[in-house]
Structure formats: structure tokens, C-alpha cells
Amino acid sequence: MTRSLFLFLFLIGAVAEARLRVAATTSDVAALTREVGQDLIEVTALAKGTQDPHMVEAKPSLMIKLRDVDLVISQGLELETAWLDPLIRGARNPKLAEANHLLELGPFLKPIEIPTKALTRADGDIHGGGNPHFQLDPVRLGEAAVIIGARLGELDGTNKAQYVKNAQAFQKRMNEKTAEWQGRLKKAGLTEAVTYHKLLSYFCDRFQIRCTVQLEPKPGVPPSASHLLSVIEQIKERKIRLVAIENLYDDAAGEKLKQALPGLKVSRVAVSVEGEPALKTNEQVIENLVQIFEGAAK
Numbered sequence: 411m412t413r414s415l416f417l418f419l420f421l422i423g424a425v426a427e428a429r430l431r432v433a434a435t436t437s438d439v440a441a442l443t444r445e446v447g448q449d450l451i452e453v454t455a456l457a458k459g460t461q462d463p464h465m466v467e468a469k470p471s472l473m474i475k476l477r478d479v480d481l482v483i484s485q486g487l488e489l490e491t492a493w494l495d496p497l498i499r500g501a502r503n504p505k506l507a508e509a510n511h512l513l514e515l516g517p518f519l520k521p522i523e524i525p526t527k528a529l530t531r532a533d534g535d536i537h538g539g540g541n542p543h544f545q546l547d548p549v550r551l552g553e554a555a556v557i558i559g560a561r562l563g564e565l566d567g568t569n570k571a572q573y574v575k576n577a578q579a580f581q582k583r584m585n586e587k588t589a590e591w592q593g594r595l596k597k598a599g600l601t602e603a604v605t606y607h608k609l610l611s612y613f614c615d616r617f618q619i620r621c622t623v624q625l626e627p628k629p630g631v632p633p634s635a636s637h638l639l640s641v642i643e644q645i646k647e648r649k650i651r652l653v654a655i656e657n658l659y660d661d662a663a664g665e666k667l668k669q670a671l672p673g674l675k676v677s678r679v680a681v682s683v684e685g686e687p688a689l690k691t692n693e694q695v696i697e698n699l700v701q702i703f704e705g706a707a708k
């Protein structure tokens with residue numbers, strides 16, 4: 411090997427070594443972080459897009475993923491606490507003991523559905539800090555990208571300008587898409603839908619669709635027969651046309667609703683990046699949902 415080739419390989423190695431390593435708790439945050447960091451960083455996701463992010467098993471294989479990352483980005487608002495805390499402890503990565511190497515996005519994004527009363531176990535698995543499932547709101551995704559860009563820039567000053575630029579470009583695109591999606595959904599005219607868990611709350615809020623009826627009687631509690639009867643009554647009474655079941659949940663309740671109400675549209679919907687194999691970006695996930703809501707209005 412010539413000396414110059416040796417030097418070249420050494421430099422390539424040094425550059426690869428220098429790339430910031432980021433672990434994202436969910437596939438949505440991973441995709442968003444890639445929009446901001448592009449090929450300047452390495453991103454790994456802990457939960458899969460088809461997995462229930464409330465209930466990920468804190469496996470040793472996930473601990474290993476955290477062993478030498480520079481930054482962990484989570485949705486926060488207690489979504490991942492039960493499994494992320496043990497993973498971070500188990501990883502024994504000294505960087506993760508420092509506050510600027512952990513980034514919890516939710517609290518910065520004006521959470522909705524903050525409980526107004528003190529919670530007890532009888533309330534189910536409610537998120538005490540507000541709803542953490544912001545990934546289906548394009549405007550909050552844009553805001554989150556800017557927050558991620560700022561943090562990446564803090565940890566990797568060399569590429570700071572590029573992170574900020576990428577984040578701003580993404581935010582601009584999301585804001586433009588929001589206007590387009592708002593127009594399409596308004597035209598389609600669907601005003602209300604039933605969901606399984608409150609995973610579509612931000613989507614519904616952004617696009618002015620009422621999504622107050624859930625198949626879960628309480629968060630984290632599977633639908634009971636009596637609760638389903640009350641849902642059926644509400645669907646009839648308010649002439650609701652769509653039940654959107656987040657595809658990480660069981661289909662059985664949807665089947666029962668279809669039997670009880672033959673004209674009702676019951677769709678299993680992906681709510682995360684890679685929630686279906688074709689959905690590779692945050693934008694594609696929202697576009698897919700918008701199409702389902704448009705289709706149900708016809």
C-alpha cells in the first residue's frame with residue numbers, strides 16, 4: 411500500500427468517526443432527524459414503526475444501540491419513560507448523563523390534552539404531561555426539526571449552519587404541505603372520525619376534524635363490549651363515517667363495528683414512518699392519512 415493511499419484511508423476513517431451518532435426513540439423521530447442531519451449524522455431508531463411506542467421491551471440489543479451514541483432524541487411527555495430510562499441506565503454511556511445529550515421534543519411543542527385534574531390509576535394509562543403523539547401534525551414536525559437542528563449544531567459546531575438550513579427547509583415544506591392538506595380535507599368535508607387510541611389527536615386538531623370518540627374506554631385499556639355498544643350508538647347518532655384504527659392495535663373491535671354498521675368505513679391506518687413498508691418519510695405518513703380521510707368522505 412502506498413503511503414498516500416494509507417493516509418487517504420486514515421482520513422476517510424477519521425471523517426466517518428466524526429459523524430454525530432443519534433438514537434431516536436421512534437421511527438418518526440428518526441426520519442425527522444434524518445431530514446435535518448442528512449448524511450452528516452448517523453441515525454438509529456429504537457422502536458419500529460409497527461410497534462406500540464408505549465410498550466417497547468427494554469432489550470439488551472437496544473441497550474447496545476445506545477452504548478456510543480452522542481444524542482438520544484425522544485418524543486417525551488412520558489411516552490417512552492418506562493423503557494427508555496432502563497435502556498439508558500443499562501447502556502452505561504457517560505455522555506447520556508449530560509443533559510444536552512438527551513432531547514425530549516414533546517414539551518417544546520405546545521402539547522394538547524393536558525389533563526386538568528389529578529390522575530389516579532383508574533384513569534388508565536394517561537399521559538400526564540399531555541399527548542405525546544405529535545408525529546401526525548406537520549406544523550409541529552417543522553418546529554421539532556428546528557429544535558433538532560439547534561441541538562445537532564450545539565454538539566457538532568462544524569456543521570451547524572447546514573443543520574439549521576436543512577431544518578428550516580423542512581419546516582417551510584411542511585408549512586406549505588399543511589396548507590395543501592387543509593384545503594384538500596376541507597374540500598372532502600369529513601368532519602368527524604373515531605380512532606382506537608388518541609394517536610390522531612394532533613392530526614385531527616390541525617385539520618379541524620373531531621376525533622373525540624375512541625375505541626379504548628380509557629388509554630391503554632382494550633375495548634370492552636359495553637364500551638363498543640356506546641361507540642356504535644355515538645356513530646349512529648352523529649352519522650360518523652370513518653373509524654381509523656391505528657395499525658399497531660388489534661383489529662377485532664373494528665370487525666365488530668363493521669358487522670354492526672355495514673355502511674361504516676373501518677380503516678387500519680399507519681401512524682408512523684415504516685408503519686407500512688412504503689411509508690419512508692413523515693410527509694408520506696401524513697399524505698397517506700389525508701388520502702384515507704378524503705376517501706372516507708366520498
Ligand SMILES: [Zn+2]
Pocket residue numbers: 464537542543607608629
Ligand atoms: Zn398514547
